[in-house]
Amino acid sequence: MNSQLRQALASGEIENSPIIDEALDLSSFSSKELIDHLTSMIRIRQAEVKIAEMRRDAHIGGPVHLGAGQEAIAVGISAHLRKSDRVFSAHRSHAHLLALGSDVRKLFAELLGKSTGLTHGMGGSMHLWDQPNGFYGSVPIVAGTVPLAVGAGLAAKMQKTGDIAVAYFGDGAAEEGVVQESLNLASQLGIPILFVCENNFFSSHMHISQRQPIHSVARFADANNIENEVVDGNNLISVNAAAGRLISQSRKNNVPGFLEVVTFRHYGHVDWREDIDVGVNRSASEVEKWKSRDPINRLKSALIKSKTLSENDLANIYNSVDSEIKSAWNLAVSDPYPAEEDLLRSVYKEVRK
Amino acid sequence: MSEKNQMTDYGTAIRDAFAYLLKKYPEVFVIGQGLWSPWYVGNSMTKLDQEFGIDRIIDTPVSESACTGAAVGAALAGMKPIVVHPRMDFMLYAIDSVVNEAAKWSSMMGGQANAGVTIRAIINRGGEQGAQHSQALHAWFAHVPGLRVVMPSTVSDARDLLIASVLSGDPVMYIDDRWLYSLEENLGPVKELELHSQGPKVVRSGTDVTLAAAGYSTKMCLDAASELEKQGISAEVIDIRVLNPFNPELIAESVRKTGRLVAVDGGWETAGFAGEVIASVVERVSPELLKISPKRVTLPASPAPSSPALEDIYYPKTDDLVRLVLENLRS
Numbered sequence: 137m138n139s140q141l142r143q144a145l146a147s148g149e150i151e152n153s154p155i156i157d158e159a160l161d162l163s164s165f166s167s168k169e170l171i172d173h174l175t176s177m178i179r180i181r182q183a184e185v186k187i188a189e190m191r192r193d194a195h196i197g198g199p200v201h202l203g204a205g206q207e208a209i210a211v212g213i214s215a216h217l218r219k220s221d222r223v224f225s226a227h228r229s230h231a232h233l234l235a236l237g238s239d240v241r242k243l244f245a246e247l248l249g250k251s252t253g254l255t256h257g258m259g260g261s262m263h264l265w266d267q268p269n270g271f272y273g274s275v276p277i278v279a280g281t282v283p284l285a286v287g288a289g290l291a292a293k294m295q296k297t298g299d300i301a302v303a304y305f306g307d308g309a310a311e312e313g314v315v316q317e318s319l320n321l322a323s324q325l326g327i328p329i330l331f332v333c334e335n336n337f338f339s340s341h342m343h344i345s346q347r348q349p350i351h352s353v354a355r356f357a358d359a360n361n362i363e364n365e366v367v368d369g370n371n372l373i374s375v376n377a378a379a380g381r382l383i384s385q386s387r388k389n390n391v392p393g394f395l396e397v398v399t400f401r402h403y404g405h406v407d408w409r410e411d412i413d414v415g416v417n418r419s420a421s422e423v424e425k426w427k428s429r430d431p432i433n434r435l436k437s438a439l440i441k442s443k444t445l446s447e448n449d450l451a452n453i454y455n456s457v458d459s460e461i462k463s464a465w466n467l468a469v470s471d472p473y474p475a476e477e478d479l480l481r482s483v484y485k486e487v488r489k
Numbered sequence: 490m491s492e493k494n495q496m497t498d499y500g501t502a503i504r505d506a507f508a509y510l511l512k513k514y515p516e517v518f519v520i521g522q523g524l525w526s527p528w529y530v531g532n533s534m535t536k537l538d539q540e541f542g543i544d545r546i547i548d549t550p551v552s553e554s555a556c557t558g559a560a561v562g563a564a565l566a567g568m569k570p571i572v573v574h575p576r577m578d579f580m581l582y583a584i585d586s587v588v589n590e591a592a593k594w595s596s597m598m599g600g601q602a603n604a605g606v607t608i609r610a611i612i613n614r615g616g617e618q619g620a621q622h623s624q625a626l627h628a629w630f631a632h633v634p635g636l637r638v639v640m641p642s643t644v645s646d647a648r649d650l651l652i653a654s655v656l657s658g659d660p661v662m663y664i665d666d667r668w669l670y671s672l673e674e675n676l677g678p679v680k681e682l683e684l685h686s687q688g689p690k691v692v693r694s695g696t697d698v699t700l701a702a703a704g705y706s707t708k709m710c711l712d713a714a715s716e717l718e719k720q721g722i723s724a725e726v727i728d729i730r731v732l733n734p735f736n737p738e739l740i741a742e743s744v745r746k747t748g749r750l751v752a753v754d755g756g757w758e759t760a761g762f763a764g765e766v767i768a769s770v771v772e773r774v775s776p777e778l779l780k781i782s783p784k785r786v787t788l789p790a791s792p793a794p795s796s797p798a799l800e801d802i803y804y805p806k807t808d809d810l811v812r813l814v815l816e817n818l819r820s
Contacts, residue, residue: 259597286555320555324550
């Protein structure tokens with residue numbers, strides 16, 4: 137299935153491939169695991185929807201890059217991570233962060249520029265940090281954190297902790313030279329890191345067919361002799377299984393792994409719009425088609441079909457998530473802004489002995 | 490480490506700093522190109538790979554950008570890495586990791602994480618190497634809040650400021666100059682200085698004119714001051730040492746006394762560091778205390794030439810500086 141998907145993706149035939157519409161095979165997971173994963177995905181989705189609405193209504197002043205539709209990736213991968221691992225991300229990072237168990241209220245507070253935010257109101261949506269949960273940081277310079285993750289993995293190897301680094305990036309970042317350098321370096325130095333390329337076909341407004349001659353980014357892993365898999369990123373089960381395989385090899389053997397996940401973002405590049413009417417190659421029918429492959433709905437239906445979950449259980453999950461989101465937002469709104477002196481407070485670290 | 494009463498040269502002093510750090514701090518490692526070569530970085534890292542192992546002295550693929558980024562990431566994960574760029578010109582590929590990531594990390598993450606990485610960039614010019622084996626780009630980096638920029642002009646600073654940079658916990662550009670490698674000094678014991686309390690120093694006292702510079706230009710100022718003394722002129726020389734964050738107070742104080750300022754810099758004039766020195770002083774010193782308009786000595790506004798005939802006139806020399814001071818004092 138891996139190779140079929142890879143081929144279909146590389147040749148630009150993915151839309152016609154039945155592989156990305158396959159039913160989920162739940163057989164190797166416990167009910168509890170599956171329900172936890174579903175809950176985590178719903179929590180991320182509801183947070184993103186809330187953020188989209190609040191941005192649309194101008195309660196949030198700065199740009200937000202939303203990952204609704206891509207939740208299965210971060211949730212599937214994070215299932216294999218521990219708090220001491222080192223996760224780096226980019227502009228579209230809310231899902232990566234929340235899947236590690238980060239506090240929604242602190243995320244909301246950060247988007248509002250409040251001092252209680254994840255980066256104390258200094259970063260906003262595009263510069264997030266929650267190292268106690270393993271989230272070392274995200275920045276919007278495309279591919280900016282990819283070499284940083286390599287270094288954090290190198291540190292783990294030197295510190296002999298058995299931790300790994302994770303570098304989340306998109307198909308657009310794969311066009312940056314530093315990604316090639318990073319893959320080569322990680323392979324050559326034997327660094328425990330998982331490179332995760334979320335291939336959602338679009339870099340800002342440009343479709344991958346307008347940017348790359350071959351549409352599967354995993355070819356760069358092949359070129360650098362890095363073990364890699366290409367999976368349906370909207371299938372939680374596939375992502376979880378592939379991530380598990382690659383991560384355990386990385387931990388055990390100090391080697392890099394590369395996971396390309398095929399997915400689609402429901403919102404446009406930035407903010408709440410769908411970007412179907414701004415002259416980009418992204419049509420309403422394409423968005424609708426991909427929404428029918430919604431990773432949450434696919435897991436939900438499989439769980440209900442297998443009677444792992446009842447409609448009532450599902451309603452309870454939504455109620456509890458929605459009330460968490462609502463209260464997180466209300467608290468964040470009433471939180472204070474940074475003080476004037478915070479502007480210069482953290483430019484340098486005052487040296488302590 | 491140098492013995493008592495034994496002279497140490499600038500390159501060896503840098504090597505002493507590496508050895509001191511690698512011995513005392515297990516989280517220190519060095520990454521960059523040419524580190525397993527006997528000649529890439531003069532005598533400043535000789536056989537460190539043999540002494541401390543190739544796992545801690547990492548010679549790398551030709552990837553300035555990824556290697557610098559990896560050092561930044563390792564710093565965020567608790568290490569104290571030193572990246573070595575044997576020529577500053579070649580590190581321009583790495584600017585994102587330095588300027589966008591390392592320099593801003595502490596501020597944009599609310600002070601919860603610091604990229605304590607030292608980036609050693611070497612100015613290596615002359616010898617008909619031309620435009621891309623010559624640049625001194627310290628002024629660029631001094632422009633960026635969050636970076637510390639250090640230029641040692643003495644043998645003891647070459648050692649102690651490197652140690653201070655690595656221990657500071659902040660991202661530091663440590664810029665040394667191959668033209669200084671033959672300087673010698675009788676070194677005292679290693680000092681672990683706090684970098685944030687270091688700044689400009691008076692390295693020669695005088696009363697008639699203030700010469701302010703950093704790195705190799707400081708040496709040129711000291712040589713000029715000796716020459717000027719023979720002509721009855723007392724020049725005060727201030728070694729800037731730390732260009733960012735820049736504290737110009739000491740220079741201003743000196744100019745209040747001498748009434749004359751010449752800023753000497755190994756970079757270009759426009760938006761360069763000599764201009765920064767003059768502006769900072771002029772802002773602080775009352776106009777009536779200035780006996781002449783401040784002057785600056787910098788490179789001509791062209792890339793470095795390779796022809797010996799042009800190279801000879803490209804880099805300012807001690808004599809040029811002496812002549813400039815004499816002309817201005819007599820006018």
